Amino acid sequence: MAWFYLVLAGIFEMCGVAMINKLHNDRDWKSLVLLTLAFGASFLFLSLAMETLPMATAYAIWTGIGASGGAILGMVLYGESRDWKRLFFIAMVLSAAVGLKLVS
Template sequence: MAWVSLVLAGIFEMFGVTMINKVNKDKSLLSIILLMVGFGCSFLFLALAMQSLPMGTAYAIWTGIGASGGALLGMVLYGESKDWKRLLFIFMVLAAAIGLKLVS
């Protein structure tokens, strides 16, 4: 269950990052509320995951999902660069997170 919570935390982190971009564009109350909900849920699920998982592993995987997911969402939703080098480094972040899972 801790790993499910951690993945959910990462997904909500990606949502929160997406909402930051939306708030910068339209500054509506709904966008601000969604931003707070996204990050609030992210921290809640991270805290739940850290009840069973080591802090270093949980935090590294959470930030890996958030960073790589945010970069991928930027590519898909906002037309950011899809250069192969950028994709390679995103893959490396994901590989490191999977490696932490395998040794934990």
């Protein structure tokens, strides 16, 4: 169950990052509320995952999901560069997260 919580935490982290950009563009209260809820849920599920998983593993995977997911959302939603080098390094981050799961 801890790994499920960790993936949920990463997904909410991605949503929070997307809401930062939305708040920057729109400057409305709904974006601020969604940003706060997304990061709050992210920290909640991260704390639940860390009840079982080691802190270093949980944090590394959480930040990996958030960073790579945020980059992918930027490409899909905001037209950011889809250069093969960016995709390659995003794949490396995700591979490292899978590797940590395999050795934990």
